Amino acid sequence: MASQPDVLQSCLQSAATAARSALEKCVEDAVAGLQVAETQSGKVAERDELATAWRELLKNKAAWSVQYPADLLVHFKANVAAAAQAARAPEASSEQLAASAAASSSAFAALSHASFSLVDDQDVSKAIESSRLLQQVLPAVDHILAELNKLISTVQGLPNVRPELNPLRPEVFAQTLREMAVASRAEPAVVSLWLKYMADPLGRELKRLYERLVNQLELANVQGASYRVLPTPANVGRGRGRGGNGSSPAGPGPGGAAEGDASGGGGEGGFGEGGGQPVPQYADLSNYEIRDELFQDFLFNGGSNAHHGLAPSYYETVEEELAALHATPDSGSAPLAESRPGYMSDYEGMPAVDRPQRLVDERSQLSPQVWGSYAKPRERAIVRTQLKKEARQVGQVLGLEVVRKLVNQVAQDPRLLVPVREAIVALEPSLLRLAMVDPRFFSDEGHAGRRVMERVAQRSFKYNDEFSPEFLAFFEPVTRAFNELNSLTIEDAQPFGMALATLEYGWDEQDQLEAENRNNVLQALRFAEERQTQADQIAFELSTRSDLDKVPGLVLDFLFGPWALAMAHAKLVDTRNQIDPMGFGSVVPDLLWSVKREVTLKRPAKLIEMIPSLLAKLHEGLELLGQDPRESEPFFEGLMKLHRPVLKLRRLKSQRDAEESGAVPLEPEELPATPEQRLAKAAAHPWLARDELDAAGFEDTLPTAPGELMPLEEEHEQSLAARPVAEEEVDSSHAELIAEQEASPNAVPALAQGEAERLLMSLRAGHWVDLYSRRRWLRAQLIWASTKGTLFMFVSHGGQPHSMTKRSCERLLRERLLRPVDSQGVVAQALDAVASEVVSPATQAEPETA
Structure with missing residues (x-):
C-alpha cells in the first residue's frame, strides 16, 4: 500500500497547531481544579502547595503554549521516521509474535529484586507518573483512537493497522507534556499536581483533536486499513478468518445457503464462519418479536446467534409484508391539531420554550419539499422491508430492527426541536442500509453512523427556536447532507464520515468567528x-x-x-x-x-x-x-x-x-x-x-x-473592601413575563430557594440553558464560573456574553427565567430506552411464571 506523505504531514501540522489551544484549555481547567482543591483543603501545608502549583502553572502557560506544539512536531517527525523504518522491516509471522510475547512474559517473570535495584528511583518515579497520566487519558480517546489508527496506518502506507507506529498516539502527547513540566524546574511535588489535574482535560482535548483529524482524513477520501487477525494456539488449524466483505453471502435464493452447503459466508459485521465450519441452524423469524431472548442477546451481548441463517418461512412473511405495503395507499398525515387552520402561525407566535410538543415518530409524514420521496412513511417502510428481504443472517434482521426502534426513540425526544427529530426520521433509509453491512454500528460511540446522529443532535442544542434565522442557517446543510446520504449506496461507514466532516467543517468556521x-x-x-x-x-x-x-x-x-x-x-x-x-x-x-x-x-x-x-x-x-x-x-x-x-x-x-x-x-x-x-x-x-x-455582558444589570x-x-453586608459586581435588577420585561406566567392556567410554580441552589450547583461549563433576556428567550451555554461559584458567564448565539452573579442566577431560576437544558447523549438515551423495552417485559413476566 502506497503512503500519502502530503496527507500525513498535513495531519501532523494540524495536530501541532491544535495542540496550542488544547494545552491552554488544559492549563485553565487544571488551575480551576487546583483552586477548588485549595479552598476545600483543611491543611495549611496542603493549601500552600496547591496555591503554589496553580500560580506556577499560570506563569508557565504563555511559554508552554508556544513550546508544546514545537516539541510535539519534533516528536511527530521522529516517530514518522521510526515508523517508516519499522514498516520496511519484514513483518513477523503470527508464530514469531506469539513466541516473542511468551519470551517477554518469561523474561519479566524472571526479573529479580536485584534487577530493580539498578534502576534509579527518579526513573521509576518518572515511569510511574507517565503511566498514570496515560491511564487517565486513554479511556477518553479509546473509541476515536481506534478509527484514527486505521486511517493513519493507511497514509503511512502500512498494509495493516499498527497502533504502535501512529506518530499521534496519546503517549506522545502525554510524554511531551511531562517532559515540558519537568523542564520547568518546579518541585517534583508541584509537577505531580500539575499532571494529576491536567490528565482529565488532556483526555478531553485529545478526543476533540482526534475527531478533527478523523474528519480531515475522511474528507481526503482516506480508507482505513484493516486490523490483522492473529490466530491463538486455541484456534490454530481452524477455518481461516471471518466471512466475506459483502452485506450478504452468495446463496441460492431467499432461503440463504442450500441445505448441506457449508460455504455460508458472513457479513462485514463479523458473523458467519468460513472455511470448514458447518452453517449453523436456521432461525425462524417469521413470528419474530422484538422482546425475544434472541434480541436481548443481540443488543446486550453482541448476538451469539447473529451469524445464523434465515428460514424460508421468514422470507415468506417478509414477501407478504412487502406486497401489502405496495398495495396500501399513502396514509401519512399531520396530527389533527396541526391540520387546524392557523395552528402553525399560532404555534410560531408562542414563546419558544412554551410551545407544546408536536408528535414525531417513525410513522410521521414529513415535508416533501424538504425530504422528497422519503417524506412518506410508506416509502421508508418499503425500504426497511426490502432490506429485510435481502438479509441473509439473523444479525442483519436484528440490526434493522434496532435502527427502526432507535430512530423512533430519537424522533420522540422532547429535548430536540421538531425539524431535528424529523431529520433523524428522514435519515432512516441510509441508517438501515448501513445496518445491513454493519448490524451493530449503533453500539460503537466512535462509529461514523452513530456520530453523525449524535453530533447533529448536540449541535442543535445551540438553538431553541425552529423558526429563528440562525437555526434555519444551521439546518439547511443538515438536510442537504442527509438527503445525499439517502441517495447513496451504502457499502461502509465512509459516506457518513464524509457527511459529518463536511458539516463540522462549516460548524468550525462559525465557531471560530465566535471564539475570538x-x-x-x-x-x-x-x-x-x-x-x-x-x-x-x-x-x-x-x-x-x-x-x-x-x-x-x-x-x-x-x-x-x-x-x-x-x-x-x-x-x-x-x-x-x-x-x-x-x-x-x-x-x-x-x-x-x-x-x-x-x-x-x-x-x-x-x-x-x-x-x-x-x-x-x-x-x-x-x-x-x-x-x-x-x-x-x-x-x-x-x-x-x-x-x-x-x-x-x-x-x-x-x-x-x-x-x-x-x-x-x-x-x-x-x-x-x-x-x-x-x-x-x-x-x-x-x-x-x-x-x-x-x-x-453586565451592561443590562448595573445598579x-x-x-x-x-x-x-x-x-x-458590613464589608466595603471593594465595589462588588452589581446585582441584576428585575427589569420591566421580566416583570411582564412573570405576570403572564402567573396568570396562565398552565403556569409552572416558582422553584423553592433550595431547588434553585441545587440546580445552579449542578451546572457545569458546556451546559445549555434557556435564558430570558431583552424580551426574548435565548439558548445560551455556560462557559465560565468563578472558582468560588459566585459569578457565571453564559454565551448565546453570535458569541453574545451574559454574565451574572450567583444571586441573580438563583433568582432567575426560581422565577423560571433561567431553565437548564438536558443535553446528555441523545443516541445513548435512545438506546437505553430501546433496551428498557427489552428488559421490562422480561422482568414483568417473572412474577407471572412464579
Whole structure:
C-alpha cells in the first residue's frame, strides 16, 4: 500500500497547531481544579502547595503554549521516521509474535529484586507518573483512537493497522507534556499536581483533536486499513478468518445457503464462519418479536446467534409484508391539531420554550419539499422491508430492527426541536442500509453512523427556536447532507464520515468567528479572578502590619479593598518581575502615617510636603485599576477630613496669631478601626471594572446609581473592601413575563430557594440553558464560573456574553427565567430506552411464571 506523505504531514501540522489551544484549555481547567482543591483543603501545608502549583502553572502557560506544539512536531517527525523504518522491516509471522510475547512474559517473570535495584528511583518515579497520566487519558480517546489508527496506518502506507507506529498516539502527547513540566524546574511535588489535574482535560482535548483529524482524513477520501487477525494456539488449524466483505453471502435464493452447503459466508459485521465450519441452524423469524431472548442477546451481548441463517418461512412473511405495503395507499398525515387552520402561525407566535410538543415518530409524514420521496412513511417502510428481504443472517434482521426502534426513540425526544427529530426520521433509509453491512454500528460511540446522529443532535442544542434565522442557517446543510446520504449506496461507514466532516467543517468556521470575542471576554474574567486572588493575599499581608494601630476603618477598608486590587493589577501586568511594580506598595506606610493625628500634628511640614505625591500615586493606582472616580469619592473626602487638622495649623501665621485666637479647636478625631475592620476578608467574588462589566455582558444589570457601594452577599453586608459586581435588577420585561406566567392556567410554580441552589450547583461549563433576556428567550451555554461559584458567564448565539452573579442566577431560576437544558447523549438515551423495552417485559413476566 502506497503512503500519502502530503496527507500525513498535513495531519501532523494540524495536530501541532491544535495542540496550542488544547494545552491552554488544559492549563485553565487544571488551575480551576487546583483552586477548588485549595479552598476545600483543611491543611495549611496542603493549601500552600496547591496555591503554589496553580500560580506556577499560570506563569508557565504563555511559554508552554508556544513550546508544546514545537516539541510535539519534533516528536511527530521522529516517530514518522521510526515508523517508516519499522514498516520496511519484514513483518513477523503470527508464530514469531506469539513466541516473542511468551519470551517477554518469561523474561519479566524472571526479573529479580536485584534487577530493580539498578534502576534509579527518579526513573521509576518518572515511569510511574507517565503511566498514570496515560491511564487517565486513554479511556477518553479509546473509541476515536481506534478509527484514527486505521486511517493513519493507511497514509503511512502500512498494509495493516499498527497502533504502535501512529506518530499521534496519546503517549506522545502525554510524554511531551511531562517532559515540558519537568523542564520547568518546579518541585517534583508541584509537577505531580500539575499532571494529576491536567490528565482529565488532556483526555478531553485529545478526543476533540482526534475527531478533527478523523474528519480531515475522511474528507481526503482516506480508507482505513484493516486490523490483522492473529490466530491463538486455541484456534490454530481452524477455518481461516471471518466471512466475506459483502452485506450478504452468495446463496441460492431467499432461503440463504442450500441445505448441506457449508460455504455460508458472513457479513462485514463479523458473523458467519468460513472455511470448514458447518452453517449453523436456521432461525425462524417469521413470528419474530422484538422482546425475544434472541434480541436481548443481540443488543446486550453482541448476538451469539447473529451469524445464523434465515428460514424460508421468514422470507415468506417478509414477501407478504412487502406486497401489502405496495398495495396500501399513502396514509401519512399531520396530527389533527396541526391540520387546524392557523395552528402553525399560532404555534410560531408562542414563546419558544412554551410551545407544546408536536408528535414525531417513525410513522410521521414529513415535508416533501424538504425530504422528497422519503417524506412518506410508506416509502421508508418499503425500504426497511426490502432490506429485510435481502438479509441473509439473523444479525442483519436484528440490526434493522434496532435502527427502526432507535430512530423512533430519537424522533420522540422532547429535548430536540421538531425539524431535528424529523431529520433523524428522514435519515432512516441510509441508517438501515448501513445496518445491513454493519448490524451493530449503533453500539460503537466512535462509529461514523452513530456520530453523525449524535453530533447533529448536540449541535442543535445551540438553538431553541425552529423558526429563528440562525437555526434555519444551521439546518439547511443538515438536510442537504442527509438527503445525499439517502441517495447513496451504502457499502461502509465512509459516506457518513464524509457527511459529518463536511458539516463540522462549516460548524468550525462559525465557531471560530465566535471564539475570538468569547476568548477575549474569558481572558478578562480570568484575569479579574486572578487579580482578586492576589489582592486577597495582599490584603491579608497588609492586615498583619505592625503600624495599623489607631488607623481609621475608612483607610483600612481602602487598603484591603481597592488598593490591594491596584497592587495586584500592577503585579499581573508587570513584565520586568519587579518587587514593587509602579511603587504602589511603598505608598502604604506613607498613607498609614498621614492619618495618625498625634504624629502628624508634631510634624505638619512633612505631611504637607507628602500629600500631593501621596494623592497622585493613589489616583494613579485607581486609574490603572479602571475604577470609576465616583466610587473613590467617599474615601478621598474622608482622607481630606483626616488631614484637615494639620492643614488648619499651617494657616496660623505666627505664634502671636495663635495667642490672639486662643486654643485651636480641633475636629473630633476619627475613631480607629475596630478589631473586625482590622481583619482582611477574602472577597466573595472577583471585582470587575466598568469596561470589564460591559464586555462580560453586565451592561443590562448595573445598579441605578453607578459606583454605589452595595454588598453582594448577605454575609458581607458590613464589608466595603471593594465595589462588588452589581446585582441584576428585575427589569420591566421580566416583570411582564412573570405576570403572564402567573396568570396562565398552565403556569409552572416558582422553584423553592433550595431547588434553585441545587440546580445552579449542578451546572457545569458546556451546559445549555434557556435564558430570558431583552424580551426574548435565548439558548445560551455556560462557559465560565468563578472558582468560588459566585459569578457565571453564559454565551448565546453570535458569541453574545451574559454574565451574572450567583444571586441573580438563583433568582432567575426560581422565577423560571433561567431553565437548564438536558443535553446528555441523545443516541445513548435512545438506546437505553430501546433496551428498557427489552428488559421490562422480561422482568414483568417473572412474577407471572412464579
